[in-house]
Amino acid sequence: MANDPERFDTMLLAMAQQHEGGVKELLDTIVGFLARKTDFFVGGKEGEWEKVVKDIFYKHSAKAREEADKIRKEKEEADRRLKEIQQKKEQERLAKDFEPATVTELTDKEAELMQEDIEKDKKTKTENGSGDSADVAEPSTTAADDDEDDPKEKGKLKPNAGNGCDLEHYRWTQTLEEVELRVPLRQVLRPRDLTVVISKRHLKVGIKGQPLIIDEELDADVKIEESTWVLQDGRNLLVNLEKVNKMNWWGRLVTTDPEISTRKINPEPSKLSDLDGETRGLVEKMMYDQRQKEMGLPTSDEQKKQDVLKKFMEQHPEMDFSKCKFN
Known part of the structure; x- marks a missing residue:
């Protein structure tokens, strides 16, 4: 207990709250107490009090710097790992997006058999009334039709495969946790050639010396410290925005974008x-x-509120709650 460095924190915090002038005013009070109530300045050898003050302040200064360096290094390591994860994810996506289609050549015999199967299938559908000559059934009313009739859904775009939107200058997708923005660049660039500023509710993206591609308010708040960007192959800018509210889908990336219908989002x-x-x-x-x-x-x-109220009522049986209304 005697070695606990935090045992006086409550008392000192209470003192600090009463010093509107900050640390300087708090130190003035403490040193004034030593001067008035102790022999700190006059009880020892000449200059001894200065050595004591320096030793104590330098000791705690070193600890504070050590802790700050530790936090900084941990953050840098976390950022490095996050970038590695993002780069790996992007490489996997690019490999999947640009995977070449495979073409299998058929022999004359295989082509002949395939054509026979197609002709048989057409004949079967015609006989069953489901071929080209069959009557076309009227489409049934679906949820999509209901969306079209809803005034709130009028004019909204259908989400792309990533539950975002493909626009002229960029493409964005989303999950409940994050938003991913891809900006194709028409030239090979270096990271220092780009302007990328991620704020809590604002995004700036562009090439230095040129008009910004994006300079607008975001659809919702993002976590700045967990949002990153990376330049891939010098031609593609990838920006990952970490959502604050992980329970909502975004209707657009920035407020000037056309809005998508979040009703039609199809999460994996x-x-x-x-x-x-x-x-x-x-x-x-x-x-x-x-x-x-x-x-x-x-x-x-609601249950938590009821539990707190119940506990309070049990602790105060002398109080009459019969006339109280609780929502």
């Missing part, structure tokens, strides 16, 4: 075990709250 199926701890907890909470609402029971947040 995933297991809860595939999600990170924070996202998994949010999804499980959301699923639990939905089940509770369906059964007419309180959600997790």
